[in-house]
Amino acid sequence: MEISMDIELQDIPGQLVLALEPVSDFGGNILSVLHQRDKKTPSGRIPVQLVFELEEKRLDRVVERLKERGVKVVRIGKERLKESMVVLLIGHIVHSDVRDTIDSIDRTGFAEVVGLSVSMPGVAKKSSASVTLSAIGKKELEEALQILKRTVNKKGILIITPI
Amino acid sequence: MRIKTGIKTVRISIIGFGNVGGGVAEVIRRKREEIARRYGLNIKIVGIADLRGISVDENGLSEEAIMGLRRGDKKLEKRADMTSVDLIKEVEHEVMVEVTPTNIEDGEPGLTHIITALESGKHVVTSNKGPLAVEYKKLMERAAKREKELRFEATVGGAMPIISLVRKNLAGNGILSITGILNGTCNYILTRMAEEGLPYEHVLKEAQEIGIAEADPSKDVEGIDTAVKLVILANSVFDMNATYKDVEVTGIAEITPDALKLADDAGYVIKLIGEVDREGCLKVTPRLVPQDDPLNVGGTMNVATIKTDLAGDITVIGKGAGPIEAASAILSDIISIYR
Incomplete structure (x- = not known):
């Protein structure tokens, strides 16, 4: 999982290494470090923004270790579903079990339907919907799209995807 | 000169x-x-x-x-x-x-x-x-x-130069793909539907009255005309030996004004897009095109984006018919x- 974290360091040498070590020690992969020496906090500390990949269950131990070392953890952001896309559906969307269509994505574990907007002009007429898919990565998003395509093709629904 | x-x-x-x-x-x-x-x-x-x-x-x-x-x-x-x-x-x-x-x-x-x-x-x-x-x-x-x-x-x-553009002006480039709107009739219909919120049948009739769509519009609106053009691009630019049967084709007859509205809400337009790439994929399908993409041209215009390995993306826009x-x-x- 990708985690972003805002921390604050004391303004003395060696603090940055002190803050990064626990992430590596627990198998994390550091993606970005923004060390803003010129932007001190009112209490004279230096703000640092970290982004790293780490197994979710190890996060508490990393935070604990940082605190032991005198690093102040200000904010932790977990962004599980990073990638998203909008697709359109045209056809008998609701009457062909829209719940099942959504479930086909949600049950993957790596992708979810996070937005759905349906226009239904009349009972017998075809409806149109925009569906927002989110997934944990680009590859997973593409896989979710393929699953959705297969699901709606079976139901005779037209799917329109972004170029 | x-x-x-x-x-x-x-x-x-x-x-x-x-x-x-x-x-x-x-x-x-x-x-x-x-x-x-x-x-x-x-x-x-x-x-x-x-x-x-x-x-x-x-x-x-x-x-x-x-x-x-x-x-x-x-x-x-x-x-x-x-x-x-x-x-x-x-x-x-x-x-x-x-x-x-x-x-x-x-x-x-x-x-x-x-x-x-x-x-x-x-x-x-x-x-x-x-x-x-x-x-x-x-x-x-x-x-x-x-x-x-x-x-x-x-x-x-x-009128839009594409074959000689690729063969002469882009000589030396590897061509990765060509994606575009190659049928002015479909573009006109989808543009009008989006602008006026009118149903497909209505706009098709209007297009027939002003001579943009033929009395039998099937070749255009079913994507056949676009598919045939893709076959020519596939064979001439990508050196394939493709025929019409190799193209996956979906037309525009099912597009609803509601769908165009939903696309607009999400920052897209719907266009009938032909795509051919050097892996041999040949497809004509309605697609969502971001509103700020160069492929978003209106009316009866044609457009194509050529993806190349050296020159990056090149987009040409021009009158497709007449x-x-x-x-x-x-x-x-x-x-x-x-x-």
């Missing part, structure tokens, strides 16, 4: 004298002086033929005669002794311009016309998609064997044979 001093006479025949054939005669008349001055060419029309008959003058048909045929106050002669094929074979000329209607089933009569011309030693310039979609490889091999040119810029994107626009591509093909 190099100014040519000597003048070379190029005799041509126009096979098929409908809108495009008439357009070719018109641009040659309009541009006569300029073509002579800039390219050193004197283009003479020595024969015209279509289903109604034939008109031949080995010294060149006069402008009045051609104008008369265009206006309809003079008619092509029905001649028992000469068919269009005989004209191509027997009347001496250098370039045969094949502009009969497209037939994607077997490519005829264009296919026979083109083969006859190449076999009797004429260059061929065509706007007819049928023969190229059906027998691309065979025709190219025949042209190469006879050391004759077979040019077809007008088949894809009308007799003068198609004639523009045909004229530049004729001139380029002699440059």
Whole structure:
């Protein structure tokens, strides 16, 4: 999982290494470090923004270790579903079990339907919907799209995807 | 620009004298002086033929005669002794311009016309998609064997240069894919539906009334026309040996005003997009195009984005249909044979 974290360091040498070590020690992969020496906090500390990949269950131990070392953890952001896309559906969307269509994505574990907007002009007429898919990565998003395509093709629904 | 001093006479025949054939005669008349001055060419029309008959003058048909045929106050002669094929074979000329209607089933009569011309030693310039979609490889091999040119810029994107752009101007680049709107009728319908919130059937009728859609619009709205153009691009740019059957095709008849509205809410427009890439994927489907993408052009315009390995993305936009626009591509093909 990708985690972003805002921390604050004391303004003395060696603090940055002190803050990064626990992430590596627990198998994390550091993606970005923004060390803003010129932007001190009112209490004279230096703000640092970290982004790293780490197994979710190890996060508490990393935070604990940082605190032991005198690093102040200000904010932790977990962004599980990073990638998203909008697709359109045209056809008998609701009457062909829209719940099942959504479930086909949600049950993957790596992708979810996070937005759905349906226009239904009349009972017998075809409806149109925009569906927002989110997934944990680009590859997973593409896989979710393929699953959705297969699901709606079976139901005779037209799917329109972004170029 | 190099100014040519000597003048070379190029005799041509126009096979098929409908809108495009008439357009070719018109641009040659309009541009006569300029073509002579800039390219050193004197283009003479020595024969015209279509289903109604034939008109031949080995010294060149006069402008009045051609104008008369265009206006309809003079008619092509029905001649028992000469068919269009005989004209191509027997009347001496250098370039045969094949502009009969497209037939994607077997490519005829264009296919026979083109083969006859190449076999009797004429260059061929065509706007007819049928023969190229059906027998691309065979025709190219025949042209190469006879050391004759077979040019077809007008088949894809009308006036919009794409085939010569890729082959000449982008020479040295690897072409990764070509993606675009290659049918002005579909673009017009989708643009109007989005702008006015009108249903498909309504806008189609309107397009038919103003002559943008044909009485039988199926070739356009079902994506067949776009698919045939993709086949030509696949074969000419990506060196494939594809036919219409290799293209996955979905048309625009199911698109609803609601869908266009939902697309707009999400920052997209819906366009009928043709895509071909060097992995062999050939697809015509309605797609979501981001509103700020260069492919988002409205009305009857055509557009194509060419993805290349060196030059990055190149996008061309132009008029996809119309007799003068198609004639523009045909004229530049004729001139380029002699440059």
